[in-house]
Amino acid sequence: MNFAAPSLDHDRAQALFGQLVDEQLAPAEEQALRSHLDACADCQHELERYARTVTLVRSLERERAPAELAAQVMKRVRRRRRHLFGLQGGRFFEHVSMPAEVAVPVVLVAIAAAALIVLLLQ
Amino acid sequence: MAEAFEEVAGAACSSLSAPLDRKDSDAPPASAPESAELWRERQLLRRLRRGDERAFVELVREHQDRVYDLLVRMLGDREEALDLSQEVFASIHASVARFRGESRLSTWIFRVAKNHCLNRLKYLQRRHRHRSTEISNVPEGVLEACAPSRRPDENLAERELRALVRRGIALLDEEHRLLLVLRDIEGLSYHEIADITEQPEGTVKSRLHRARASLARLVAQLEKE
Ligand SMILES: [Zn+2]
Numbered sequence: 001m002n003f004a005a006p007s008l009d010h011d012r013a014q015a016l017f018g019q020l021v022d023e024q025l026a027p028a029e030e031q032a033l034r035s036h037l038d039a040c041a042d043c044q045h046e047l048e049r050y051a052r053t054v055t056l057v058r059s060l061e062r063e064r065a066p067a068e069l070a071a072q073v074m075k076r077v078r079r080r081r082r083h084l085f086g087l088q089g090g091r092f093f094e095h096v097s098m099p100a101e102v103a104v105p106v107v108l109v110a111i112a113a114a115a116l117i118v119l120l121l122q
Numbered sequence: 123m124a125e126a127f128e129e130v131a132g133a134a135c136s137s138l139s140a141p142l143d144r145k146d147s148d149a150p151p152a153s154a155p156e157s158a159e160l161w162r163e164r165q166l167l168r169r170l171r172r173g174d175e176r177a178f179v180e181l182v183r184e185h186q187d188r189v190y191d192l193l194v195r196m197l198g199d200r201e202e203a204l205d206l207s208q209e210v211f212a213s214i215h216a217s218v219a220r221f222r223g224e225s226r227l228s229t230w231i232f233r234v235a236k237n238h239c240l241n242r243l244k245y246l247q248r249r250h251r252h253r254s255t256e257i258s259n260v261p262e263g264v265l266e267a268c269a270p271s272r273r274p275d276e277n278l279a280e281r282e283l284r285a286l287v288r289r290g291i292a293l294l295d296e297e298h299r300l301l302l303v304l305r306d307i308e309g310l311s312y313h314e315i316a317d318i319t320e321q322p323e324g325t326v327k328s329r330l331h332r333a334r335a336s337l338a339r340l341v342a343q344l345e346k347e
Contacts, residue, residue: 015328022312049342053334056287057302062307063194
């Protein structure tokens, strides 16, 4: 065990690279890391490679979604609604367009009422 | 509405001790631009809960690029990523009314995307269609299909290096790839990533570090080839 030793070994120094690159190190940790790096060419080389990789990842070009995505999503949503209610064309529900929060309880209450009627008739 | 907003924003600038007990219903919170952002998000959520379709289209437009980008990186296939993006937003449409707002809307959207993505990867692996299992055998040209067109300021060496980085990312295991993409491509905070991936922040930090270290090694290896 390393009691309050100010110096870091290679592994512990390298474990701090991530937070160094993200500028999240506490000043004392950063100080300890810097003094290890000053004396260690291996870790210096590792840090260079590490930091360069992160910089390259951050510089990659972003992908952009096709403009018609929202329309495609809505098509999928409507298709699913039709399947859900088993209605051909689903015109009624498209006009009413109840949110699921309303539609689900309504359907449940209808089922419960039907069950109750069947029970009462018996 | 805009006038009221400016008024409150102005008041916030003149007094930092603005009352905090104001009900959040219609007035925007009186502090940083981030709060204005939160206020806008709450307005959008209110419309979404009413089933306002236009609000949903706004939500898709606002988040589609980040979701799509994440899925392209994770799946390594644009067609697959487009299909899954539609799936993700359709499932958001079905569940947004139940979203309680314990986290930011964007964080929740990323979490939904992540869950769908991990399921899709499992499914694709079962069908042996997923590329990362055989990515080292994929000819460079195929992977380059995922590369956008050349940037004017980019010289050949940089371009090749970025191609190696993209290959390296595709070779990472999916958990590492996810953390790396969320942090270094999407630019999210450790806190948000912890929320999205449902693991403690400390774990995110150490795993992200390992992901970057593996990528650095992979890129160095690929460079030697
Ligand atoms: Zn060292």
